[in-house]
Amino acid sequence: MTTLYLDTFSGISGDMLLGALLDLGLDFAAFKAQLAKLKVTGFELTAKRVAHSSIYGTDFDVVLDQGTKDQGFVETKHHHDHSEDQHHHHQAAGHHHHGEVRHLKDIEAIINASELSTTVKAQANQVFADIAQAEAVVHAMPVDEVHFHEVGALDSIVDIVGIFVALEMLGIDEVRASELVDGTGFIEVAHGKMPVPVPAVMQMRVGTAIPVRQLMDVPTELITPTGMGVVKALVQDFGPVPTDWTIQKIGYGFGKRQTKQLNALRVLICEKKNASH
Template sequence: MKIIYLDCFSGISGDMFLGAMVDMGIPIGTLASGLYGLGLDIRLDVKKVRKHGIAGTKLDVIAPDTAHERHLSDILEIIDASALESDIKAASGNIFRRLAEAEAKVHGISAEEVHFHEVGALDTIADVVGAAICYKASGAEALFSSPVNVGSGFVKTSHGLLPVPAPATLELLKGASIYSTGIQSELVTPTGAAILAGLCGGYGPMPYMTAEKTGYGAGTKDLEAPNLLRAVLGEKIQKKA
């Protein structure tokens, strides 16, 4: 069985996931053509960077309305009205529903009442849909993750200063193996946590697998550890007794 294993030693965000997939070999044209099917005013900025001497891909979705607020129904309407394939629509919608349910639980309201702020922007919609596009293009049948480094401290949001991991992020990480090395930074964003919640089939050490491709997706910050998400694509093999 072909799988993707994510090594989240420096957390995960939407742009880090896309960068790791492109660095691993998903053609940027495949991602771009899929995202343009959303019919949104977006473009991709892709460049090679180095974090602590390790080369990776930094991928940013450039969009004009990063402060725009949307409800879940608005986002699902954009996805459903797009030219995307039905399975990509379904996977993207599932990830956003998980985001809405996490925000709703934290704020004590219904999922339909949730006002998306940071995660309602076009760049985040593209991150989520792009994750579904890349996962399908990889040919993987399952995705697994290492324990996730969440960081520590506080993060500034539209609701004010919140502890790291942010409450909605922590809600999305229920069932995941998480830890902190004390880095004073938000290492897991709500979008990154939602991608894990929607795609990840389990957390733990790297399984027995034949590694075929690797990729490194870079985050924006420069930290005391390499701010990278490592992805490994390969064939999962049965451990011999």
């Protein structure tokens, strides 16, 4: 059995996880070919091997045709991208002649109409439904009225679907994780300041036993709604790496935020010792 272990010492977001999975050696060209089955256009994927704190890993990005970049943050009408890109997102969204927003049913329709595997479709739909449900509670509105700005939705669709495509390509049987780590304080968004953990992430913890520890010296968000949604859909157990596991490969995926520490997600491919093959 092949297990993926998420070492979330600096949180988790969609682009961090995809960067880490590519860093394990996943063929980028083959990955892009699989993702093309989504039949969605308007973006380009980039993956660069770079060093942070003298540690090499992969910086993954979804670069939209409008020139804005994915910052690993899901947008709804109350919930915009990181402050440095806010204005770009508003301008980009304004260039659309119609359909500035996508609702959950629109996103599900895109995923379901793709040529992806049944498993990938089901997992991606589960994550989007979970995020939309959390946003609906936070903003006191019906789930079918929660809407993702088109620019943000495209980022999120590529990130979330891409993660499940990558896991399928890597032949991952199960996913485990360390205790999750988030920052603290407040982040600036279009409608003011939002507390960390951000409300959607906190809402997604309701009814779960997912362990989350906050770093009091990191005054920013480290766990995005996409990151939490993927954790909820995938992770079967939390804790340290079991002593009866053999670590076979390690990958690092970098986050976009500048923090006082290494802002990366470390992933391990593990096998149980003496496991029969």
